[in-house]
Structures are given as C-alpha cells and as structure tokens.
Amino acid sequence: MLLRDSYAEINLGAIAHNIKLAQQLGNGEKIMAVVKANAYGHGLLEVLDTMIACGIDLFGVATLSEAIAIKQKYPQVDVMILGHTPDKYLNVVNERGIIQTIFSLKQAKVLNAFAVPTRVHIKIDSGFHRLGFAPKREAIGDIKAIEALPNVEVEGIFSHLALGERADDVAQYELFTKFLSELKAAGLTFKYRHICDSISYTRYPEYRMNMVRLGAWLFGMKSYDQSELDLIEALSLKSRISHISEVKAGEGVGYDYLFRAECDMRVATIPIGYADGYPRNMSNGGYVIIDGKPAAVTGVINMDQMMVSLLDHPxxxxxxxxxxxxxxxxxxxxxxxxxxxxxxxxxxxxxxxxVARIYR
Known part of the structure; x- marks a missing residue:
C-alpha cells in the first residue's frame, strides 16, 4: 500500500528485456542472476518471478539471510552465496540446500560433517585480494583434499576481475586459467568455471567460460564500453511537490542557509531525503526533473525532505x-x-x- 507521495517505480518489463538481451548475446553460458542487496534496491522477492519466467534458475547473493529469503519462497531454484558464511552458520547452508562459496579446507571440513552433501564453488584470488585461495602449489593440495571429501560436492570454481586497467584484467585472467590448467593436470576439473560479471561480460567475451554472473546488467546499468547496448534502466525514484515557498532575495533556504536567494524566487519542497537513500551530497549541486525540465536542488538535503528551485518553472x-x-x-x-x-x-x-516499490 502506498502511503506517501515518494516511491520507487520498477519496470519489470525492462528487467525481462535485459535478461533476454544477455541470452541473445551469449553462447549458451549459464547465467547466474546476482540479486544481492535487495536486488540492487529493486526488491529481492518481487523481481524473481520475472527472472524465473525468463529462464533464470540460479541466483547469486552475498549473505545467508538473502539466500534463505529466496529459498523460502522459491525452493525449486538454486541460490549461491558469493560471500563468506561463518562456520557456525554452515549447518543452515546445508539444511537449506544452498550453494556456498568456500576458500579454505577448514570450511570444507565443517561442511563435510553433515550427513547430506553441500554444493560449493571454490573461490580463487587472482589479484582482487578480497576472498579466495591464492593460486599457488599448496592450494592445489587443499583443493584435492576438498574434492576427496564425500559430503562436499565441488560444483564450480571462480574468480573476480578488478576491472581497472585492461593489462591488469588480462593478467588476472591468465593467472586464473593457468591455475585451472594446473588443477586439471592434478586430476581436478569443474562443472562450472566463471570470472565474468556484468562489465566483463561484454568487455571480455572471450573470458565467459561456461557461466557468467550478471547483476547490474539485469537492471539496465551500463559501463562506458556498453553504451551501444540496448539495456533499459528498470528503476525510477519519484515524488510530488508538498509545498511551495516564496523566498525573497537575500533570504536563506534550509540548514545553515547554505543557499541564499540572489533574487525573489519560489522554492518547492519534496518529501524525500537522505533517510530514503537520496544522496545528501547532491545538496546545492544536483537537480530533479519537473515538467520535463531540470530544477536545481536548493540548500542542504534533509533527512526527510529537500528543496528545489522553481526559477524555470513559473x-x-x-x-x-x-x-x-x-x-x-x-x-x-x-x-x-x-x-x-x-x-x-x-x-x-x-x-x-x-521507500515503497511500485511494480509495473
């Protein structure tokens, strides 16, 4: 139920369009839809019906709580935790049939103690230095030991590019693939291998392997080298003017009077602020759209409200x-x-x- 004039509008058709575009551009790679952080703000459970209808059956999240939320409503889909789950909660991962990222033999041994096998993907640190096995000789021994555990099903192996300079990305990819070759020589192969996210999916199509992790792509976000793609943004943030003030020249607006009118003007109040997630550093620098034209943010953005100039909106x-x-x-x-x-x-x-989400 919508109980205020400020809300987010989510275009489910845009999400479906973006998924179909990825499917058309791909070469049959399995797509993991990354829906962490409340599906990038779009509403986790509310967007999944659309994604499932488009053929997505594997979802990536960051936390155990996100994975549980999906499995409770959609027990038939696969969910993978891309981040760390503390050992003391791995029993929940196992009980819920969730796929877990691991990066140590210790984690695998905890999972192996449960009666039902747990699927895992092994994370390799190819240079991001966040999570993962360092791709060194001693890691091969640990991964062989993990593969030998009867109640740990190693389904995949992956890494993550830094996406800075191309030369660095190439170095990371080559380090990862070299390590995969060393693992293969040791008798270790994997159903899924993946390193591409939304940006690298188009920047490095030769890196797609047989799985890709798409997050921002699904919601229409483009990087500089994706400008020609027909991705559609799914999210809009909207409100309505709650009040209009008549401000005389020299008078201030908002906290600390960080804006002072240079002439007589009208200022509109909008009932939304930084507590809703609108960036406070848009103060005196950002703008909104009213009647198809920009209206400058005037003064400091408040917790719950903000003001904009109506000089060009008589x-x-x-x-x-x-x-x-x-x-x-x-x-x-x-x-x-x-x-x-x-x-x-x-x-x-x-x-x-x-901020209520309205789905179209």
Missing amino acids: NTKVGDPVTLYGAADGLPIGKIAEIAKTNKNEIMCRLTPR
Missing part, C-alpha cells in the same frame, strides 16, 4: 510530479552517480525500506 504547483532519477524522464542513474561522486550500484542499493 507554472509549477503543489502536487505536481517530480522525478529524482529515471532514465525515461531524462535523468539516468548514471548522472546522479556522477554528481554524487559514486557509482551507479550504490545509488540503487542505498534506497531504504521506507
């Missing part, structure tokens, strides 16, 4: 719609990220629970 009135971001209205998430000096994923993920 006919705007209380109740008129506002787009805080939305590509269809000419303000893509990438532009917000640029002004806020962050990345697109953070803008999407920072939407808080009190």
